[in-house]
Amino acid sequence: MNLHVAMAGRSMNVPHLRGTGRYEQELLRNTRPGDQLQWTAYGHNPAQPFRVPEGLIGHAEVFEFRGDRFHLWEQLGLPRKVRDSGAQLLHCAENTAPVWQPVPTIVTIHDTVPWEEDRRGLDRFYMHDVQRMALRRCAHVITISESSRRDIATRWPFLADRLTIIPHGIADEFFSDVRVPLPAVLQQSLGDAPYLLYLGGGQPRKRFDWALELLARSGRDDLHLVGCGFGAGTAPLERVPEALRGRVHFAPFLEDSELVTLYRGAQAAIYPTLYEGFGFPAVEAQAAGTPVLFSPVSSLVDLVGPLSWTNEPQDFDAWLASLREVLALPAAVRAEKAAAAVAWVRTFSWRSSVERHFEVYREVLARSQRR
Incomplete structure (x- = not known):
């Protein structure tokens, strides 16, 4: 059965890729026709390039959503797009996720640094309060090292039994x-x-x-x-x-x-x-x-x-x-x-990393269907 996964890919919708954007790009690039998986990748800024790899198995779309001051692209625009896309899962690969999750949602938390920064006002509310609600609803969390797993479980104990470590690969x-x-x-x-x-x-x-x-x-x-x-x-x-x-x-x-x-x-x-x-x-x-x-x-x-x-x-x-x-x-x-x-x-293979992501996707989907 083909699996349809939506990805929040704002870190690829940039002039120059950094670490998270490279991670998202490698997930897409290392997907093969035999994997029986297709993507819909979403960006947020039409004024900037969307750096999805050539030969993407699936579809890429950039859309704007008014009210970005409250992160409404992530909280309302993205869930609406996912709901209407036919995707079976949503992968939020950039540490944060929407509270409204019309399909089972997986989030990659790379580390807890964003929550340790000195934030004020709405920015602090969004990261500490809104995201706490969103993470409670997530079906699963992927992180990239044992160190990050410990930090995440300490900060959000309710995630301890929903954490999988999948290290990155090398380009x-x-x-x-x-x-x-x-x-x-x-x-x-x-x-x-x-x-x-x-x-x-x-x-x-x-x-x-x-x-x-x-x-x-x-x-x-x-x-x-x-x-x-x-x-x-x-x-x-x-x-x-x-x-x-x-x-x-x-x-x-x-x-x-x-x-x-x-x-x-x-x-x-x-x-x-x-x-x-x-x-x-x-x-x-x-x-x-x-x-x-x-x-x-x-x-x-x-x-x-x-x-x-x-x-x-x-x-x-x-x-x-x-x-x-x-x-x-x-x-x-x-x-x-x-x-x-x-x-x-050579043991740090992007293809191996991607295959382990697919295992998590299929486990999450099977679990949600049983429920």
Whole structure:
């Protein structure tokens, strides 16, 4: 029997994909004709591209709904569309869900960070009160790590028996032999200089300043730093010490193929985040054959692989020692570790992840039909 699943896909309806949008896109991209499943993916903004993959098995629709101040697109517009579409299930892949659920609804909660932020007024009411009602009604919750599962069950104990962990996968571009050049602006600023790669953007928990301090104390005046994850016009130039100006560069938005090239060219990836629901860079760096430094906190404890160097989050001296060790690695040792890391990363398959999603869908539908 063909299964018809609706998806709230606003994170694909954007100028540039980020983590959640990539997750939604991979669910659609890795669906095959033999899966007996079709999608209807919904976006909310006709003024922006809707980045559903080519060859989508199903239908994509972008529609506006008045009253977005109260998130009415999600609470009224989306349920109405789903009710009239003939879909048997709704997958809300972006942490939140409607209270009105005309069909059994599955929500992916990537982590609990959105509920730990300082919210005020209607925004707080929506996230803490409206979403609590919506989550009570959801048929099932998917999350991406054991760490996130624990956090979700602690915050909403009523979800404890409706939680399934399905880790993310790694994009196919990381296993391709194709080499795509970096954007010209980055090539021009870097030249042939060796560089470290910082992943994470400007959020305090990502600790861009930590990466700057590692660069400053690395003992290598020829070493540069490339910062990723900063939106257009948000690069924190004022946080770069005068002594490091000219050695710190901010990457523009990169396609996956360009990001792979940036990873592969780095001496090491620096990922000093204090909390993640999954932590793509910890795996992506190793998939690209690049050593990565991070702290084994939250979900990152599950991402320690053959090409990772881990230290306690506040032990800067240990981080610095690890960086110097990585920079001094003999080429043969690095190549051996890189080969082992690529083999390990292949266990993070998007196709396997998608198949496990389908198992949840069919279990939820069967359960609802029995009721």
